[in-house]
Amino acid sequence: MSKFKSLAVAIPAAALVGWVGYTFWQAYQPQPERMQGQIEAQQYNVSSKVPGRINQVLVRKGEQVERGQLIFTLLSPELDAKLEQAKAGEQAAGAMAAQAEKGARSQEIEAARDQWQKAKAASSLMEKTYKRVDNLYKDGVLAEQKRDEAYTQWQAARYTERAAYQMFGMAQEGARVETKRAANEKVRMAAGAVAEVEAYAADTKVESWHNGEVTQILLHDGELAPQGFPVVSVIDMKDAWAVFHVREDKLTAYNQGAELSVSIPALGDERYSFKVSHVSVMGDFATWRATDAAQGFDMRTFEVEARPSLPIDGLRVGMSVIVE
Missing domain, CATH: 2.40.50.100 (RNA polymerase II/Efflux pump adaptor protein, barrel-sandwich hybrid domain)
Incomplete structure (x- = not known):
């Protein structure tokens, strides 16, 4: 009977000693480090x-x-008005180009021809008048001054005839090549103005x-x-990623391409696979942790981005992401 009593006392004591030892062992084991990030996604402003x-x-x-x-x-009524102005300018430029291509009207050509004929008749009359005055001068009837005046009038009439003939020729030929080209370029410029306003008008439907x-x-x-x-x-949740701020002494575990097993508390206890896609090339000097003097430096943090390996249903911007 005394043997059973001894066992009854020894077994609980052994269990208590084992539990105390296990507790001390657990207490001295390194604790897992947790790091919290959050979900971000690509946002577009329309x-x-x-x-x-x-x-x-x-x-x-x-x-x-x-x-x-x-x-x-x-x-935008202002755009509608500008579009009407641009179209009117285009039509006016087109009309000017057509006029340059066709040249002068038949009535204008006939008027130029009549002016030439008129100047030609006047020149012929002044030539005859000069010859009569010259004969009278040679006979001693008129002074030399009168002959010189008649000669000058004849020469002026000849120049007037030539000018009228040139005007007639210009009316027949029409506009110069350079004038036609300038008119066509103005048409292109007006068409460009219309296209510009139409592009702005199209942007009223976004x-x-x-x-x-x-x-x-x-x-x-x-x-x-x-x-x-x-x-x-607009936010595209198919283009989402997690952002962490990693202390520099832990950064070696977060190289680009590293696989992370994370939990998202908002989505339950399931774990998800993320892959590091970006590590900032510059440390965040605004976020730091002071160290003791013996260690000799302060800790900086680096921004790390990780993207889900597979699409995650229910993922929202701002959700916490936990990685151990």
Whole structure:
């Protein structure tokens, strides 16, 4: 009986000693280090390059949008007026170019021809008048001054005839090659102005350039949208990553391409595989930890990005990511 009593006392004592020893052993084991990061994703701001009043926002927060989907429209009467002006300028330039190509009208050519004939008749008359005056001068009837005056009038009439003939020739030939080229270039310039205004007018219907989820709507129907001001924000959760700030003495475990097993508390106890995609080339000197004087330096941190190896359902921006 005394043997059983001794065993009954020895067994609990041995168990107590074993438990105390295991506890001390556990206490001296290195504790796992935890590091917390957070999820970020690529964000896009949808805006217009022209100012205007918001006509209609066609999406809502939380809605999935695709590239090319219409996001919002603008009202801009000023652009409509500028487009009308540009089109009118294009038509005027086209008319001037057509006039340069066709040359003078038939009536203008006939008028130039009549002016030449008129000048030609006047020159012929002045020539006859000069010959009569010259004969009278030779007979001693008129003074030399009168003969010189008649000669000058004849020469002036000849020059007038030549000028009228040149004007007639110009009317027949039409515009010069350089004039036609200048007129055609003005047509191109006017067409470019129309294309520019049309491009601005097309930007009053703004489409998404990316796939993603609408996270913010900053302006609503009827509000004024300045040039380049974001109206709708879109986040692409398929382009998401985790960001950690790693102390430099732990950085060797986070080289580019390293595999990380992480947990995301918001998604339960499941673990996920992430791969380090980027390590900052510059330390963050604003985040540091002071060390003791014996160690001799302060700790800096480096930003590390890691992307999920497989798509993760339910992932949201700002979720905590824990890595041990």
